[in-house]
Amino acid sequence: xxxxxxxxxxxxxxxxxxxxxxxxxxxxxxxxxxxxxxxxxxxxxxxxxxxxxxxxxxxxxxxxxxxxxxxxxxxxxxxxxxxxxxxxxxxxxxxxxxxxxxxxxxxxxxxxxxxxxxxxxxxxxxxxxxxxxxxxxxxxxxxxxxxxxxxxxxxxxxxxxxxxxxxxxxxxxxxxxxxxxxxxxxxxxxxxxxxxxxxxxxxxxxxxxxxxxxxxxxxxxxxxxxxxxxxxxxxxxxxxxxxxxxxxxxxxxxxxxxxxxxxxxxxxxxxxxxxxxxxxxxxxxxxxxxxxxxxxxxxxxxxxxxxxxxxxxxxxxxxxxxxxxxxxxxxxxxxxxxxxxxxxxxxxxxxxxxxxxxxxxxxxxxxxxxxxxxxxxxxxxxxxxxxxxxxxxxxxxxxxxxxxxxxxxxxxxxxxxxxxxxxxxxxxxxxxxx
Numbered sequence: 001x002x003x004x005x006x007x008x009x010x011x012x013x014x015x016x017x018x019x020x021x022x023x024x025x026x027x028x029x030x031x032x033x034x035x036x037x038x039x040x041x042x043x044x045x046x047x048x049x050x051x052x053x054x055x056x057x058x059x060x061x062x063x064x065x066x067x068x069x070x071x072x073x074x075x076x077x078x079x080x081x082x083x084x085x086x087x088x089x090x091x092x093x094x095x096x097x098x099x100x101x102x103x104x105x106x107x108x109x110x111x112x113x114x115x116x117x118x119x120x121x122x123x124x125x126x127x128x129x130x131x132x133x134x135x136x137x138x139x140x141x142x143x144x145x146x147x148x149x150x151x152x153x154x155x156x157x158x159x160x161x162x163x164x165x166x167x168x169x170x171x172x173x174x175x176x177x178x179x180x181x182x183x184x185x186x187x188x189x190x191x192x193x194x195x196x197x198x199x200x201x202x203x204x205x206x207x208x209x210x211x212x213x214x215x216x217x218x219x220x221x222x223x224x225x226x227x228x229x230x231x232x233x234x235x236x237x238x239x240x241x242x243x244x245x246x247x248x249x250x251x252x253x254x255x256x257x258x259x260x261x262x263x264x265x266x267x268x269x270x271x272x273x274x275x276x277x278x279x280x281x282x283x284x285x286x287x288x289x290x291x292x293x294x295x296x297x298x299x300x301x302x303x304x305x306x307x308x309x310x311x312x313x314x315x316x317x318x319x320x321x322x323x324x325x326x327x328x329x330x331x332x333x334x335x336x337x338x339x340x341x342x343x344x345x346x347x348x349x350x351x352x353x354x355x356x357x358x359x360x361x362x363x364x365x366x367x368x369x370x371x372x373x374x375x376x377x378x379x380x381x382x383x384x385x386x387x388x389x390x391x392x393x394x395x396x397x398x399x400x401x402x403x404x405x406x407x408x409x410x411x412x413x414x415x416x417x418x419x420x421x422x423x424x425x426x427x428x429x430x431x432x433x434x
Contacts, residue, residue, distance in 0.1 A: 034171045034297050041161055043224040050221065051154040052179060054114075054214025057207035059187020061144070064203030065124065067195040069137060072128045082137045087382055089145035091375045097148055098371035102364060105228040106156075107219040110148040114215040120144040121208040125201045150215065151180055152370035159358055159366060160226035167299055173354055174296020177347045178289045185285035188278060229364030242360040243369065245414055247376040249308070249353055252411035254380020256319065256346070256404040259388030260284065263400035264322075264339070266392040271332050280336045284343035292347030304359070308352045309415050315345035316408035323401035330398075349411075380407075 032040070039045050062083050069079035100109045120143025127136045158172035191203035219225075261281060268277035300307060318341060325331070325338035354373065361369030384407060392400040 034168070035175065035293075038168060038171050038175065043221055044161070047157055047218055047221040047224050048154065050214050050217030050219075051150055052183070052214070054150045054211055054218055055154075055179065055183045056187055056190070056214070057211045058147075058150070059184040060191040060203055060207040060210075061121070063188045063191040064195060064207060065141065067192070068125070068128050068200040068204060071195075071200045072131075073134070078134060078137070082141050084382065085138050086141040086144055087378055089142040090147070091378050093145040094147075094149055094371050094375055095368055097146055098152065098367040099365075101148065101153065101367045103228060103230055106148075106153050106225050106367075107222060108228075110150075110153060110215055111219050113146040113148050114212055117144045117147040118208045118212050120146075121204050125204055129201060147211070148215070149367065149371045149374055150218070151176060152367050152374060153218070155354065155358070155370055156226050156366045157224050161224060169358075170300050170351070170355065171296040173358075174292050174347070174351045177351045177354070178292035178296070180350075181285045181289040181292060181347060185282045185289065189282065192278065226366070240360055240362055240369075243357070243372070245417060246353060246357050246360065247372060248414045249312070249411050250373050250376030251380040251383070252407050252414060253315075253346075253349060253353070254377035254382075255384030255387070255407035256315070256380075256411070257377070258381035258384025258386075259400065259403035259407060260322070260339075260384075262385045262388040263392055263397055263403065264335075266389075266400065267326060267335065267397040268332055270397050271330075273332055276332065280332065280339060283336050284339040284346075287340040287343030288347040291344035292351060295348045295351060304352055304355050305415075308349070308356060309412070311345060311349040311352050312408065312412040312415050315342075315349050316405065316412050318342040318345045319405045319408045323398075323405055326398040326401050 039048070065083050065086075066076070066079040069082055070076045073079070097109065097113050100113075120140050123140035123143065124137060126132070127140050155173060155176050158169060158176070162169045162172060191207070194202040194206055264281055265277040268280060321338040321342050322335055325335045329335075354370065357369055357373045358366065384403065388400050388403045391403055
């Protein structure tokens with residue numbers, strides 16, 4: 001008669017001429033990974049889904065506007081000027097919108113601000129469609145500057161939910177950066193497909209619908225929304241110790257992104273494969289996305305300021321790969337591989353930068369602080385695009401790849417100066433996390 005077996009007993013039996021051993025020792029359950037633990041936080045999946053839907057159009061609007069305006073008015077110069085005006089307006093308006101979000105809450109400010117931005121997009125479509133004067137295009141696109149910083153609001157929710165858990169917050173920031181890369185990788189492709197397959201206004205209209213729907217779903221998740229702070233006790237983020245050097249790092253890092261985009265398009269055009277430029281740039285974003293997810297899965301070692309210096313040093317070194325690929329081979333295929341590898345330094349750099357921005361931003365001003373960082377990136381992208389375009393036009397596309405290398409070295413030098421701050425800033429790595 002079979003006897004009961006204890007939990008750590010092995011049962012031996014014979015079937016035909018085979019000896020079978022069955023181990024009843026209980027297996028220790030596998031510990032869930034960092035991302036699984038992250039999305040086990042109540043409400044995290046719901047607000048993340050809405051935010052990703054709202055963030056995807058951020059990579060669509062610029063390409064859609066250029067295709068729509070250039071196709072209707074026959075002028076890429078006009079299309080570029082209109083989008084540049086919108087970028088400048090965003091740099092001015094976005095920090096004020098973020099300040100209102102901090103003071104009055106995400107739901108009360110983000111949804112009305114999004115409605116204004118959507119109306120601006122619709123006005124742009126109507127002005128283009130019905131041949132309105134050129135100045136109306138600038139006015140309509142400038143109205144879209146009220147679009148809230150959806151990525152910043154999502155990071156603010158993580159900071160609120162994971163207060164006192166720096167490892168989990170590191171994973172959350174890494175996921176958010178990977179999400180940024182994914183949206184800016186897929187957005188232009190989706191915009192180009194919509195505008196080319198259906199009609200020129202399809203990209204802008206689809207982006208407006210996605211933005212409004214995503215923000216509505218995101219702001220509806222009130223249980224995870226950080227509390228509003230009507231009168232924040234701290235000083236403005238721009239005046240907080242350590243924030244300005246970080247904004248300079250963002251400015252220089254943005255110049256890396258902006259110059260790389262323009263130079264790569266020019267290089268592909270020179271090779272007779274201009275239509276392949278989007279796919280080549282998507283590889284850079286893919287490398288960054290993969291590196292961001294991997295970076296979030298590991299426990300960060302050492303103070304964040306030191307990690308930032310190492311990340312920027314790696315970015316400066318890896319940015320030489322596209323320059324070498326273009327100069328030594330002239331092959332677009334080799335360049336694509338170089339961009340894939342070079343992109344792997346950008347996400348860890350941005351994750352660490354945003355972590356430091358969060359730590360240096362006064363309590364109750366987190367959205368404003370992170371929006372200032374994004375504004376710095378936008379300003380850097382604009383400067384990098386202009387500088388890269390000038391080098392391409394006056395020297396060569398290959399020489400243009402020296403611009404992102406110089407920008408990365410500048411960011412590294414600024415970060416080095418950040419490490420030389422006094423004891424008041426050195427203590428920031430040990431202050432309570434948001």
